[in-house]
Amino acid sequence: MNEFLLIFRRETPAGQPPPSPAQSQEMMNQWQNWIGGIAAQDKLVNRGNRLDASGKTVKPGNIVTNGPYVDIKESIGGYTIIRAASLEEATEISKNCPILAVGGSVEVRAIIPMD
Amino acid sequence: METNELLPQLFRSEYRKIVAVLGKHFGFDQLEIAEDIASDTFLVAAETWGIKGLPENPVAWLYKVASNKALDLVRRDTVFANKIAPSIRSGGITSEQPFIDLSDQHIKDSQLQMMFAVCHPTLAPEAQIGLALRILCGFGIDEIADAFLSNRETINKRLFRAREKLREENISIELPPSAEIGLRLRSVLTTIYLLFNEGYYSSSQDMLLRRDLCLEAMRLNLILIDNENTDLPEVDALFALMCFHSSRFDARTDEKGELIRYDEQDSSLWNAELILRGQYYLNRASRERELSQYHIEAAIAYWHTIKSDTPEKWQNILQLYNRLLQIVYSPVAALNRTFALAKANGKQEAIKEAEKLQLTDNHFYHCLLGYLYTGLDTAKAINHLQQALALAKTDTERGRIRKDLDNLVI
Numbered sequence: 001m002n003e004f005l006l007i008f009r010r011e012t013p014a015g016q017p018p019p020s021p022a023q024s025q026e027m028m029n030q031w032q033n034w035i036g037g038i039a040a041q042d043k044l045v046n047r048g049n050r051l052d053a054s055g056k057t058v059k060p061g062n063i064v065t066n067g068p069y070v071d072i073k074e075s076i077g078g079y080t081i082i083r084a085a086s087l088e089e090a091t092e093i094s095k096n097c098p099i100l101a102v103g104g105s106v107e108v109r110a111i112i113p114m115d
Numbered sequence: 116m117e118t119n120e121l122l123p124q125l126f127r128s129e130y131r132k133i134v135a136v137l138g139k140h141f142g143f144d145q146l147e148i149a150e151d152i153a154s155d156t157f158l159v160a161a162e163t164w165g166i167k168g169l170p171e172n173p174v175a176w177l178y179k180v181a182s183n184k185a186l187d188l189v190r191r192d193t194v195f196a197n198k199i200a201p202s203i204r205s206g207g208i209t210s211e212q213p214f215i216d217l218s219d220q221h222i223k224d225s226q227l228q229m230m231f232a233v234c235h236p237t238l239a240p241e242a243q244i245g246l247a248l249r250i251l252c253g254f255g256i257d258e259i260a261d262a263f264l265s266n267r268e269t270i271n272k273r274l275f276r277a278r279e280k281l282r283e284e285n286i287s288i289e290l291p292p293s294a295e296i297g298l299r300l301r302s303v304l305t306t307i308y309l310l311f312n313e314g315y316y317s318s319s320q321d322m323l324l325r326r327d328l329c330l331e332a333m334r335l336n337l338i339l340i341d342n343e344n345t346d347l348p349e350v351d352a353l354f355a356l357m358c359f360h361s362s363r364f365d366a367r368t369d370e371k372g373e374l375i376r377y378d379e380q381d382s383s384l385w386n387a388e389l390i391l392r393g394q395y396y397l398n399r400a401s402r403e404r405e406l407s408q409y410h411i412e413a414a415i416a417y418w419h420t421i422k423s424d425t426p427e428k429w430q431n432i433l434q435l436y437n438r439l440l441q442i443v444y445s446p447v448a449a450l451n452r453t454f455a456l457a458k459a460n461g462k463q464e465a466i467k468e469a470e471k472l473q474l475t476d477n478h479f480y481h482c483l484l485g486y487l488y489t490g491l492d493t494a495k496a497i498n499h500l501q502q503a504l505a506l507a508k509t510d511t512e513r514g515r516i517r518k519d520l521d522n523l524v525i
Contacts (some may be wrong), residue, residue: 033456036437037468040449047441062456 001083002113003045004090010072010104013057030098038082038093048080074105081111121173126157129174130253132222133181134395136215138250139225139288140185143232148188150250156181178217185215218379225288226251227338227345232288235281243275243306244313249274252331261321262313262328296344303339304353304409307332311357324371326364333357351400352409358393361414362386373511382422390420411439429458446474450483458490462487478506478516485519497523 008101019027038044053075057065077099084090087110094106130153137149150503156177170176233246241263248254248262260270291299314328336354339345366384367375415435418428438451449472457465466487474480481503488496500520507513 011265029430032434032437036433036440037471039437039440039444040468041471041473042444042449044441044444077467 001085003113004082004084004087005109005111006048006080006082006090006094007107007109008080008099008104009107010077010099010102011074027098030101033070034096036081037096038080043093044080045083045085046081048078050078051076053077063077077104090106092103117382119214122161124176125160127253129177130154130157131251132217132226132251133177134253135225135229136217136222137181137185140215142288143278143286146250146278146281152181152184152188155184166524178215182215186410215362223338227287227342228290229334230303230338231291231299232281232286232298234306235284235286236299236302237284237286238277238280239477240305240309242273242280243302244309245273246277246329247306247335248331251335254331258324261316261324264317280421290344293344297347300339300350302346304349308353308409310335310459311360315360322368329357329361329364333361342407348400348403348405349407349409351396352407352413355393355395355397356413356416357378357410358389358392358396359413362389362393362420373514376515377419381502385420385422393420402445406438408439408442411435411442413438424458426459429455433459446472446477447479450474450477450479454483454486457487462491466491474503476506478503478512480504480506482516482519485516488524493523 034045035044045105051060055067055075057067059065082093084093087108090108090110097106099106133153133156134149137152138146141149150225159180160173160177165169165171229245230251233250234243238246240467245263246257248259249256254262256267256270256274260267263270289298311332312331314332315323317325317328333354336350339350340354362385363377363380365386366380366382367377369375393413394417397410397417400410400413415432418432418435421428433452435457436448436455440448440452453465453469453472456468466484467482469480469487472480481499485496485500486501488499497520500516500523504516504520507516
């Protein structure tokens with residue numbers, strides 16, 4: 001089994017009304033069901049964290065820009081580490097991620113252990 | 116009360132107190148001596164009370180005899196004398212004063228300290244539970260062997276090795292420093308939890324013994340609650356969990372001692388007082404933000420004390436299992452989560468998730484799939500129940516699976 005980092009990306013929502021409490025709860029349940037399903041297969045390594053929408057990017061020459069975006073307009077909303085036999089399996093697991101239903105994406109990357 | 120009724124009761128309640136106090140006094144170096152003195156004391160009681168009748172205060176009588184025996188031994192044995200004599204001199208022991216302090220408070224303190232020593236992380240969990248049953252609960256070797264579905268020889272060996280290990284590692288019988296209590300408490304709680312589960316879920320047919328194991332686990336947990344240093348939220352949460360589970364003791368077995376499934380139990384037999392107690396301790400456990408495995412399991416157990424099958428109930432249970440699995444994985448939790456998913460979101464969704472679990476050598480896995488396919492695909496349901504039947508370990512389980520199969524075939 002290898003470990004894979006799942007990076008959740010989403011366009012930063014602008015001008016959209018915030019979700020209602022019921023919508024938030026429903027979204028939360030969907031995420032929990034997805035993560036719970038991975039954990040139930042004993043394939044969850046680290047639930048990871050969510051990231052705040054604001055941030056800064058530091059570039060050479062002491063240049064600091066606002067916002068976490070480097071070159072793409074989608075920002076990283078969070079990450080999770082899972083265990084899977086192959087990149088294909090990790091990708092298959094990611095296909096059920098609730099972020100896809102709201103236009104986001106999951107980047108799947110194999111983790112190379114440090115010696 | 117007659118001697119032959121009272122003595123076994125006193126053995127259950129007092130043996131462990133005497134061992135804890137004497138063990139604390141002599142240290143792990145001489146733990147067997149503490150156990151020998153305690154056993155001897157009861158032997159003398161059986162003889163003396165049989166001839167002379169019960170003393171006025173049997174417990175005080177036992178303590179006095181145990182204390183005198185300890186003192187005799189110390190006086191007789193030069194090795195002991197060299198080691199302990201200074202403390203006797205400085206302590207100013209006189210013949211009127213008991214040599215060993217068997218006051219309530221000292222007994223409680225000794226038991227608590229012994230608990231931390233016996234549950235030292237240097238020992239494997241099995242060894243911890245074995246020692247806990249022997250030293251903290253006063254169980255006989257045969258009872259421990261029964262509880263573990265093992266034999267005398269194996270248990271004796273296990274206990275012997277555990278004692279050796281504690282001696283080699285020079286584990287002292289005392290409360291860990293307060294900075295370490297949280298960490299060390301974890302292994303104490305694990306032992307209590309396993310002890311309870313051993314009683315609640317084991318396949319031993321001896322229902323009385325199983326109930327005893329559960330009660331002992333709760334008693335040990337209460338010792339932790341009683342002391343302000345160890346009364347932490349997870350301690351309360353574990354106690355709440357055990358209260359909720361044990362509230363179903365009377366409802367979960369029939370007159371033949373066979374287990375009755377949760378959904379077939381007569382809920383009027385559920386113990387309302389234990390459920391209330393569980394709620395009290397679960398509230399108490401929630402005084403800080405910290406959420407342990409025991410908090411979540413207690414909350415799941417709480418929802419099970421509500422008989423009616425509402426969507427709210429199963430949605431809550433599902434979400435709790437989701438969180439539990441993120442803290443700690445176990446096949447049982449994975450299967451229970453899938454069952455809750457079926458109840459909350461329907462069988463179709465649950466089948467997809469169940470088949471990902473691939474716990475193919477676990478008969479509960481096939482039982483679950485048998486249940487999920489029932490009403491949707493009878494051939495598959497039968498197939499899974501037959502696999503479950505082949506994998507099941509006890510007659511009780513096989514009997515139950517056959518009943519489900521019969522219902523499908525009709």
